[in-house]
Amino acid sequence: MLEIRDEGAVRVLTLAREKALNAFNGALFDALVEGLLQAQADDNVAVVVITGKGRAFTAGADLTEMGQKTAPPKHGFAGAVDLLINYQKPVIAAVNGIAIGVGGTICGLVDIVYVAESARMRCPFTALGINPEAGSSLTFPQMMGPQRAAWFLYAADTLSARDCVEQGMALEVLDDEGFIDAVLTRAAKLAAQAPAALRETKELLWAPRREALRAAVAAENVALTRTIGSAENREAIAAFMEKRTPDFASLRQQG
Amino acid sequence: MLEIRDEGAVRVLTLAREKALNAFNGALFDALVEGLLQAQADDNVAVVVITGKGRAFTAGADLTEMGQKTAPPKHGFAGAVDLLINYQKPVIAAVNGIAIGVGGTICGLVDIVYVAESARMRCPFTALGINPEAGSSLTFPQMMGPQRAAWFLYAADTLSARDCVEQGMALEVLDDEGFIDAVLTRAAKLAAQAPAALRETKELLWAPRREALRAAVAAENVALTRTIGSAENREAIAAFMEKRTPDFASLRQQG
Amino acid sequence: MLEIRDEGAVRVLTLAREKALNAFNGALFDALVEGLLQAQADDNVAVVVITGKGRAFTAGADLTEMGQKTAPPKHGFAGAVDLLINYQKPVIAAVNGIAIGVGGTICGLVDIVYVAESARMRCPFTALGINPEAGSSLTFPQMMGPQRAAWFLYAADTLSARDCVEQGMALEVLDDEGFIDAVLTRAAKLAAQAPAALRETKELLWAPRREALRAAVAAENVALTRTIGSAENREAIAAFMEKRTPDFASLRQQG
Secondary structure: OEEEEEEOOEEEEEEOOHHHOOOEOHHHHHHHHHHHHHHHHOOOOOEEEEEEOOOEEEOOEOHHHOOOOOOOOOOHHHHHHHHHHOOOOOEEEEEOOEEEOHHHHHHHHOOEEEEEOOOEEEOOOHHHOOOOOOOHHHHHHHHHOHHHHHHHHHHOOEEEHHHHHHOOOOOEEEOOOOHHHHHHHHHHHHHOOOHHHHHHHHHHHHHHHHHHHHHHHHHHHHHHHHHOOOHHHHHHHHHHHOOOOOOHHHHHHHO | OEEEEEEOOEEEEEEOOHHHOOOEOHHHHHHHHHHHHHHHHOOOOOEEEEEEOOOEEEOOEOHHHOOOOOOOOOOHHHHHHHHHHOOOOOEEEEEOOEEEOHHHHHHHHOOEEEEEOOOEEEOOOHHHOOOOOOOHHHHHHHHHOHHHHHHHHHHOOEEEHHHHHHOOOOOEEEOOOOHHHHHHHHHHHHHOOOHHHHHHHHHHHHHHHHHHHHHHHHHHHHHHHHHOOOHHHHHHHHHHHOOOOOOHHHHHHHO | OEEEEEEOOEEEEEEOOHHHOOOEOHHHHHHHHHHHHHHHHOOOOOEEEEEEOOOEEEOOEOHHHOOOOOOOOOOHHHHHHHHHHOOOOOEEEEEOOEEEOHHHHHHHOOOEEEEEOOOEEEOOOHHHOOOOOOOHHHHHHHHHOHHHHHHHHHHOOEEEHHHHHHOOOOOEEEOOOOHHHHHHHHHHHHHOOOHHHHHHHHHHHHHHHHHHHHHHHHHHHHHHHHHOOOHHHHHHHHHHHOOOOOOHHHHHHHO
């Protein structure tokens, strides 16, 4: 589910639910959190890379497991968001393919994002009748500027790899061929610096943003209690199942 | 004075004082506020577009009506700024031509700005001996970055349409020919999303910025009580009337 | 040590310790602070330009004077940072050559930065086992965006003049030939505007950032009490003296 390996002082965490395009269920969130905690506690790890196995980075939340009677996860989505906001070592996202929903919003919770040439990113909250999560309502404007973030989130638009870099969502586009090796070369450059100094620098960069980021996550979660299961959300899901365009206009007439 | 029409779920508000290059007097601010309030209350409206009639977006505050004995406006400039800061639906500015003063600063109070190829923008506060308004002292650095905002405001410089996009003031340059139709195509993409989700997303994007934005407007207004009518401001206006370069240096010697 | 001259209403302060590549010792910080205070108090000065004499802007803190028994400076580094955060007139940094450490971080404390074609910038805090200073942990993300700032500070990377502009660290690259004249032409455009209006505009641009900037400087200083003289910092300095790569990994094993 989560593959773990080291390249020198770089810990690589690979989302590995290939058949589900690495979609996150509660168990994968838990595995990621445990992997991150281990990396944080390990003095031999200076930098963490998160990537996906196969053709996708992650397809986002696993909708097929929604509503199933499963034990609640130990950490889950909320635990992963909280840990990344407070994380003590540099984290790199290596976005190797499609990145949907949390595959996009996680980019605002790490330090640096690299995108493979074939990567595509989409956060289709408004198309699903719900709202942004994982602090993206704050981190996207900080990374992309307010107008590009507004367009990306309002229009539920898709970004190419080049769009991601031009709009501040990622630092660099790298070839698909040899993508993870190119990311690891860059991670190694960070890992060669003094590790305690790296941690002090990370803390200084994140401390000024942390309070507002927590407030944004809290506000997003309150909004999600209104939007998840709303008439719009139900219509979006029904339309998806029935392979038709959602009819939000009719809801508006009734509203 | 303000033309109002709908294209699907997009409400278009057109500033229409063509002889005055759509300059704002109190009555036009009031009409804009009333138009925005109606659009906000109308369930059939998902997105609002503000544009200008004819060759100009707006020439800014109408100086020719200054000092005239007219009844104070109901909402005025302050009411328009306050409403935009608190507005509940996505707003697009379609900057179709010259945008002076509030024609520039309003861009920081909407979600997305499109500029026509021939548009030109200028906020000549320092040239007039006054200071930024409408929260632009905060929104311009957020959109443009601190150095570009400092140059734009300090130097009273003019931005071309391409400058606006390259510097973060606008999202896209569109051809003059068919400009408003191209904007409406983009607005329709937003309006096709779930409307309550759009409103939740807008609120999440603006809530973290609102307190600081109100404080910036308040500080700007305090500064304006010092700068409007100051020796520098009077010299700038006299020089403009006499078609000469203002002589701020002499004031400095006296100061 | 600090050369002072006026070009119209522009005060030019030139760091002039050419043999030391204009590295800052306590005396140079004091001279800069005194020069800035005089410029602030002088009604004939509208804009201040800081530049370096010869081939360097500044090589950063003068390590050769560290540990020497000298009288503590009157203002020093902390006084210079504090004054720039509170400064009342537009300040331009004209980065004419290499800019190391404070040569980079000072760019976050001025209004506008111009870089000569041959300029190179580096803030090698993590390479030295220490951490960012002068508010750069806050100003660099604001100027460069969070990911580029993270890479620049984590990797201790070197920016070319073009990198500086593309990444938001500077406004424009100018030819080496005639560099300072080109900067002065731009400074003169600011100095031609109404001087009190310029000061009001500067205050409005800086007031919203000042509290967070002071907090960032304070947090950086606390971190420096941990990192300066740390095992990593001592290893970095020893490696530099012995012209070898620092061995941070061994420290990690012991840690």
